[in-house]
Amino acid sequence: EAEVAQSPRYKITEKSQAVAFWCDPISGHATLYWYRQILGQGPELLVQFQDESVVDDSQLPKDRFSAERLKGVDSTLKIQPAELGDSAMYLCASSLPGGVPRLDEQFFGPGTRLTVL
Amino acid sequence: SQKIEQNSEALNIQEGKTATLTCNYTNYSPAYLQWYRQDPGRGPVFLLLIRENEKEKRKERLKVTFDTTLKQSLFHITASQPADSATYLCALDDYGQNFVFGPGTRLSVLP
Numbered sequence: 001e002a003e004v005a006q007s008p009r010y011k012i013t014e015k016s017q018a019v020a021f022w023c024d025p026i027s028g029h030a031t032l033y034w035y036r037q038i039l040g041q042g043p044e045l046l047v048q049f050q051d052e053s054v055v056d057d058s059q060l061p062k063d064r065f066s067a068e069r070l071k072g073v074d075s076t077l078k079i080q081p082a083e084l085g086d087s088a089m090y091l092c093a094s095s096l097p098g099g100v101p102r103l104d105e106q107f108f109g110p111g112t113r114l115t116v117l
Numbered sequence: 118s119q120k121i122e123q124n125s126e127a128l129n130i131q132e133g134k135t136a137t138l139t140c141n142y143t144n145y146s147p148a149y150l151q152w153y154r155q156d157p158g159r160g161p162v163f164l165l166l167i168r169e170n171e172k173e174k175r176k177e178r179l180k181v182t183f184d185t186t187l188k189q190s191l192f193h194i195t196a197s198q199p200a201d202s203a204t205y206l207c208a209l210d211d212y213g214q215n216f217v218f219g220p221g222t223r224l225s226v227l228p
Contacts, residue, residue: 042218091160108160
């Protein structure tokens, strides 16, 4: 069964350092999402790609966060510099082309647990 | 302000009973609602989607209702089993302006 892959699974860093997370969506899924989930809360959408284009990044803190999906397949989310408040689970999801509204079922990866010390 | 609320942080029920979880929203006009299941340390798994013009959706032991007048969706698990224990999240999309998850309800089904 096809799955969304993410790496690393766990990352510990010190504040002010740079971190990067990688996501490989299910083959054929044109839409890719990055979410942040703080413990005890629901996921918060950070950025949505349709192929290589950003569809929605309204909740992405652009002063320190960046995301790219250069060839419309895998994607990288970067934080620079990391802050204590960035400690969270970072989830990647993909779906078939659904555009907006986001009607299609989203398939989530296992996430990257980030701890900022 | 806009918000999504789920009825409680945690819900405990006895095996075999029906679990009912609530999702209420304020100041959104959702095109649809989705329900997901999330186990500890894992990503959410999609369960059901219900559109604004649908009253009810069923899938095996799961049932979702959507009342746009009450601004509420109810999620039911009938004949609950300990394996149903997880956190259940609702999410809505208001015609592309926002895609938002609720905080989740942690369900424990006791044997």
